[in-house]
Each structure stands twice: as structure tokens, then as C-alpha cells.
Amino acid sequence: MxxxxxxxxxxxxxxxxxxxxxxxxxxxxxxxxxxxxxxxxxxxxxxxxxxxxxxxxxxxxxxxxxxxxxxxxxxxxxxxxxxxxxxxxxxxxxxxxxxxxxxxxxxxxxxxxxxxxxxxxxxxxxxxxxxxxxxxxxxxxxxxxxxxxxxxxxxxxxxxxxxxxxxxxxxxxxxxxxxxxxxxxxxxxxxxxxxxxxxxxxxxxxxVDTRAFADVWPNVHSRHVLFLGNYEYAPNIDAVEWALTHIWPRVWQRMPEAHFTVCGHGLPAGWRSRFPDPRVHFHGYVARLADVQSASAAFLAPLRFGGGSKLKVLEAMAAGLPLVSTREGLSGLGASDGVHAQVGDTADALADALVRTLSDPAAARAMGESARAHVREHFDWSxxxxxxxxxxxxxxxxxxxxxxxxxxx
The missing domain is CATH 3.40.50.2000 (Glycogen Phosphorylase B;)
Known part of the structure; x- marks a missing residue:
């Protein structure tokens, strides 16, 4: 044609x-x-x-x-x-x-x-x-x-x-x-x-290009959590600000050694001064996504609106990265709570899910691999x-x- x-x-x-x-x-x-x-x-x-x-x-x-x-x-x-x-x-x-x-x-x-x-x-x-x-x-x-x-x-x-x-x-x-x-x-x-x-x-x-992520193996023992987005898109800004204002303080009360890495295009300049905690790492655009995925123990998707299905979430799943997400973050993906991701829609629920995921690396690895298989079966670009x-x-x-x-x- x-x-x-x-x-x-x-x-x-x-x-x-x-x-x-x-x-x-x-x-x-x-x-x-x-x-x-x-x-x-x-x-x-x-x-x-x-x-x-x-x-x-x-x-x-x-x-x-x-x-x-x-x-x-x-x-x-x-x-x-x-x-x-x-x-x-x-x-x-x-x-x-x-x-x-x-x-x-x-x-x-x-x-x-x-x-x-x-x-x-x-x-x-x-x-x-x-x-x-x-x-x-x-x-x-x-x-x-x-x-x-x-x-x-x-x-x-x-x-x-x-x-x-x-x-x-x-x-x-x-x-x-x-x-x-x-x-x-x-x-x-x-x-x-x-x-x-x-x-x-x-x-x-x-x-998702499932072949591109086939050899990624997250470090489930690292207690480093990843979020990736384009910050010209308002739902991603809301997700990070909600996470740092309401979710991460609850996580750090129980797991103070956990870290949050925020990557992506258009990173707002004011975030570094607004969120100066040394456990928060802002990296902007990442040319090789597999590198930051491999260094992470989980992917947090605290998305509250946006519609469509989320490429960043699909890529995390394709990489076998254990996923903690809102239902909105999983929209259109057919993922099941407890099988492919830990799901919550409040700050308390997401903080609990994140602590559970980081505390049990073996269970997190199994969940990540289940998500990888789900994406490979249903969401290849072909x-x-x-x-x-x-x-x-x-x-x-x-x-x-x-x-x-x-x-x-």
C-alpha cells in the first residue's frame, strides 16, 4: 500500500x-x-x-x-x-x-x-x-x-x-x-x-519492542525505584509530584534506604530545588533505557489520569521490572493485580505495595517475569x-x- x-x-x-x-x-x-x-x-x-x-x-x-x-x-x-x-x-x-x-x-x-x-x-x-x-x-x-x-x-x-x-x-x-x-x-x-x-x-x-528488552535483568535487591516519562505531558508531572509529596514520605518511614530515580525528556528545572532529598535522583533523558532498568528494583507508575495505554509501563513490563502502579497506569494492558503488578490508587496503598515489592526480591522477580511474558504474548508491535x-x-x-x-x- x-x-x-x-x-x-x-x-x-x-x-x-x-x-x-x-x-x-x-x-x-x-x-x-x-x-x-x-x-x-x-x-x-x-x-x-x-x-x-x-x-x-x-x-x-x-x-x-x-x-x-x-x-x-x-x-x-x-x-x-x-x-x-x-x-x-x-x-x-x-x-x-x-x-x-x-x-x-x-x-x-x-x-x-x-x-x-x-x-x-x-x-x-x-x-x-x-x-x-x-x-x-x-x-x-x-x-x-x-x-x-x-x-x-x-x-x-x-x-x-x-x-x-x-x-x-x-x-x-x-x-x-x-x-x-x-x-x-x-x-x-x-x-x-x-x-x-x-x-x-x-x-x-x-x-513494545520485546526483543530490545529481552536481555534486561533488573537488580531486584537494589531498592532503587524508577519512573520514566516525557514531562511536556501533564499527567507525568502530576505523577512525579504526587509520588514525591505523598507516596515517598510514607515509604521512607518504613524503608529509609530506598531511592527514587526520575528520568525522561523535559525534566522541570525546579524539581531539584523543590525535592532536594539525596535519595531522589533526576537524570533527564536517558539514551539507553536498559541501563537504568537493569539498575532498578521496581518501576513506580503513580499515574492518576492520561488515557491511552502507557508505553513507559509496557517497556518496564517487557524488561521484567517489577511494577507498582495505579489502575490508570495499567489502562488497556490487561494486567492483573498480584500477578503482573502490585496495584493501588491511594498514596497509602502504593507505599504499602512498594515496600512489599522491595522487601521480597524473589516474589518481585517472579511478578516481573510474569509481566514480561504477558507483554511478549499480547503487546509486540508486530x-x-x-x-x-x-x-x-x-x-x-x-x-x-x-x-x-x-x-x-
């Missing part, structure tokens, strides 16, 4: 779960002989390393710069547009629209895939004019994700937050109703997106790619969809 994929970010380097999903699915599709073109609007340039990683996988990589958040056009549309803030940041991009039109003019596309409803605006008019069927992939239910973060906004901005949430719900409904096929990451998200869009959403779960191909096979030929009127901007 000839597949045109639009992305609001480069999938390399892999600094977030969304990027990991995109890179691995692109690699799987390329290995099966599909001809891929990526049209990307990115806040970062495609450097030599990015070209080297993506170049062998795609026929064409077209990268256009995304204007800055302070650009007058962005600020204007954020203030007056009926579209939500994230959509205005990624939308109203004339050069991106022109390149999209040029690619569609070539013809012969078997699949056009739009990644994220918030990235849809530059393509909407042309898709409608041509009655071009497209696949829309949502990694989260964006309107619910936004709602979960609004409580952290300053009180003076709460009215704006509620207004933006209303805009997000309206835009989400509009985009979902126009896609011929909707792809969700979990069954729960699929049910919600189906209700919003009025047509069934297909589940293509996140996966299985996700097969499900995505099944969605592609259901698409109607171009011209079969009715022309729809774009949402007013």
Missing part, C-alpha cells in the same frame, strides 16, 4: 510514548513492504540522526517548521478562534496545507492517515473537497485529557480553561464524525470515541501493525464518502 501519514511531531528521537508508537508502527509497516510518506509539522528540525533513523523506512520525509507559540498568528487564533488551543497551535498553517494538496495531487494513495484530531485543521478543507477517506488515530481522548489538567491552571485562568474544554469537545466531535475509520489505543478510549463520533472506533493497542493493516483494508476508495462542510474557523 501507498500510505500518506501526517504528524504534528517528528517520531525521532523517541522522547515520548506517542513518538515511540509512531516510530515502531512505521518500522513494522515498512518491513511489510508498504510505501510510506510522512508529512510532518515539527517544532524541531530533522537533524542527521533523525534522517538516519527514518530515511530507510520511508519513501519520503517532508518536514515543515511549526511556528512558535508566541507567533502573532498563533496568539490571534488562540484568542478568537472557536477551535481549542492545541488545535490552533498546530493549525492555520498555509504551507503545510499546500504541501498536503501537492501530495494528494499525485494520486494513488491507498491510505491517508491523520495523527491526532488536534492536527487535522490544515487538511480538513482539501479532504472534504475531494471526498478523500482518511484514518484518524487518537492516542487519548483529548477532551478528557485536557479536562484533567485544567485543575492545575491558576485560578485566574479557570474561566479560560473551561472555555477551551468546551472548544475541545466541539472540535473532537466534528473531526471524529468525518473520519472514515477511527483508531484508538485502548478499548475504553474506543468506546468513548465511538460515542463522540457516532461510528465504531477500532483498537490498535500500543506495543501484532499492533497487523491490526492497523486490518483497519486499512476496510477503507472505501476515494470518492465514496460524501462531501462535508468544514468546521468554521
Amino acid at each position: 501507498r500510505i500518506l501519514i501526517t504528524l504534528p511531531y517528528l517520531p525521532w528521537p523517541i522522547t515520548s510514548g506517542g513518538k515511540a508508537r509512531q516510530f515502531h508502527l512505521i518500522r513494522e509497516l515498512a518491513s511489510r513492504g508498504h510505501k510510506l510518506t510522512l508529512l510532518v509539522q515539527s517544532k524541531t528540525e530533522a537533524d542527521a540522526a533523525t534522517e538516519a533513523a527514518l530515511g530507510p523506512l520511508v519513501e519520503r520525509l517532508v518536514v515543515l517548521p511549526r511556528r512558535s507559540l508566541r507567533h502573532p498568528r498563533t496568539l490571534w487564533h488562540a484568542a478568537v478562534s472557536p477551535l481549542p488551543l492545541l488545535t490552533t497551535v498546530n493549525g492555520f498553517a498555509p504551507e503545510l496545507t499546500r504541501r498536503f494538496v501537492s501530495l494528494l495531487d499525485e494520486g494513488g494513495w491507498d491510505v491517508v492517515q491523520i495523527e491526532h484530531s488536534y492536527g487535522f485543521e490544515p487538511f480538513e478543507t482539501e479532504l472534504a473537497r475531494r471526498a478523500q477517506p482518511f484514518v484518524l488515530t487518537e492516542h487519548n481522548v483529548e477532551s478528557e485529557l485536557g479536562a484533567a489538567t485544567y485543575g492545575k491552571w491558576p485560578a485566574a485562568l479557570r474561566l479560560l480553561a473551561r472555555y477551551d474544554q468546551a472548544r475541545a469537545r466541539r472540535w473532537e466531535r466534528h473531526v471524529l464524525s468525518r473520519a472514515e475509520a477511527i483508531v484508538a489505543v485502548t478499548e475504553s478510549d474506543a468506546r468513548t470515541l465511538t460515542a463522540i463520533g457516532g461510528r465504531p472506533a477500532h483498537v490498535v493497542p500500543n506495543g 501484532q499492533a501493525a497487523t491490526r492497523l493493516e486490518a483497519v486499512y483494508a476496510r477503507l472505501s476508495p476515494a470518492g465514496a464518502m460524501p462531501v462535508v462542510r468544514p468546521c468554521p474557523a
Whole structure:
């Protein structure tokens, strides 16, 4: 198949779960002989390393710069547009629209895939004019994700937050109703997106490169606990701050020798001064994840919101790293409490689970290996790619969809 994929970010380097999903699915599709073109609007340039990683996988990589958040056009549309803030940041991009039109003019596309409803605006008019069927992939239910973060906004901005949430719900409904096929990451998200869009959403779960983690052996005696995340994503910031404010003080009362290592892209600069305890280690982006996994006794996933399924959690499970998590952290993964992870949803419950896990290395090792086997059986990227191909096979030929009127901007 000839597949045109639009992305609001480069999938390399892999600094977030969304990027990991995109890179691995692109690699799987390329290995099966599909001809891929990526049209990307990115806040970062495609450097030599990015070209080297993506170049062998795609026929064409077209990268256009995304204007800055302070650009007058962005600020204007954020203030007056009926579209939500994230959509205005990624939308109203004339050069991106022109390149999209040029690619569609070539013809012969078997699949056009739009990644994220918030990235849809530059393509909407042309898709409608041509009655071009497209696949829309949502990694989260964006309107619910936004709602979960609004409580952290300053009180003076709460009215704006509620207004933006209303805009997000309206835009989400509009985009979902126009896609011929909707792809969700979990069954729960699929049910919600189906209700919003009025047509069934297909589940293509996140996966993990199980071979890459096959030789990782956590140090279950180390009493070092790991968390990994992209801190441009609000749920990860909430997870770390909740852990350090409420969970770890309870752990240290009973196990003062335990340590917490926090890794990932976009680490907030203020955390080191806010959380100066020498048992907390901030490392930022880690190029070789296996190194910090091998040095850790457990992975803590104190996620309270976010939707989708969590790539960081899948990777911990694939590495056999004993897992302590909220139910939200395990969403979409089919993991069982006491078998694949220790589960709790309060600070007390998570602290208890963490102390139990660190206190019994043999039981922790067995639980980690059970999780590794579960992921190997159900969440390899090859299985996700097969499900995505099944969605592609259901698409109607171009011209079969009715022309729809774009949402007013």
C-alpha cells in the first residue's frame, strides 16, 4: 500500500510514548513492504540522526517548521478562534496545507492517515473537497485529557480553561464524525470515541519492542525505584509530584534506604530545588533505557489520569521490572493485580505495595517475569501493525464518502 501519514511531531528521537508508537508502527509497516510518506509539522528540525533513523523506512520525509507559540498568528487564533488551543497551535498553517494538496495531487494513495484530531485543521478543507477517506488515530481522548489538567491552571485562568474544554469537545466531535475509520489505543478510549463520533472506533493497542528488552535483568535487591516519562505531558508531572509529596514520605518511614530515580525528556528545572532529598535522583533523558532498568528494583507508575495505554509501563513490563502502579497506569494492558503488578490508587496503598515489592526480591522477580511474558504474548508491535493493516483494508476508495462542510474557523 501507498500510505500518506501526517504528524504534528517528528517520531525521532523517541522522547515520548506517542513518538515511540509512531516510530515502531512505521518500522513494522515498512518491513511489510508498504510505501510510506510522512508529512510532518515539527517544532524541531530533522537533524542527521533523525534522517538516519527514518530515511530507510520511508519513501519520503517532508518536514515543515511549526511556528512558535508566541507567533502573532498563533496568539490571534488562540484568542478568537472557536477551535481549542492545541488545535490552533498546530493549525492555520498555509504551507503545510499546500504541501498536503501537492501530495494528494499525485494520486494513488491507498491510505491517508491523520495523527491526532488536534492536527487535522490544515487538511480538513482539501479532504472534504475531494471526498478523500482518511484514518484518524487518537492516542487519548483529548477532551478528557485536557479536562484533567485544567485543575492545575491558576485560578485566574479557570474561566479560560473551561472555555477551551468546551472548544475541545466541539472540535473532537466534528473531526471524529468525518473520519472514515477511527483508531484508538485502548478499548475504553474506543468506546468513548465511538460515542463522540457516532461510528465504531477500532483498537490498535500500543506495543513494545520485546526483543530490545529481552536481555534486561533488573537488580531486584537494589531498592532503587524508577519512573520514566516525557514531562511536556501533564499527567507525568502530576505523577512525579504526587509520588514525591505523598507516596515517598510514607515509604521512607518504613524503608529509609530506598531511592527514587526520575528520568525522561523535559525534566522541570525546579524539581531539584523543590525535592532536594539525596535519595531522589533526576537524570533527564536517558539514551539507553536498559541501563537504568537493569539498575532498578521496581518501576513506580503513580499515574492518576492520561488515557491511552502507557508505553513507559509496557517497556518496564517487557524488561521484567517489577511494577507498582495505579489502575490508570495499567489502562488497556490487561494486567492483573498480584500477578503482573502490585496495584493501588491511594498514596497509602502504593507505599504499602512498594515496600512489599522491595522487601521480597524473589516474589518481585517472579511478578516481573510474569509481566514480561504477558507483554511478549499480547503487546509486540508486530501484532499492533497487523491490526492497523486490518483497519486499512476496510477503507472505501476515494470518492465514496460524501462531501462535508468544514468546521468554521
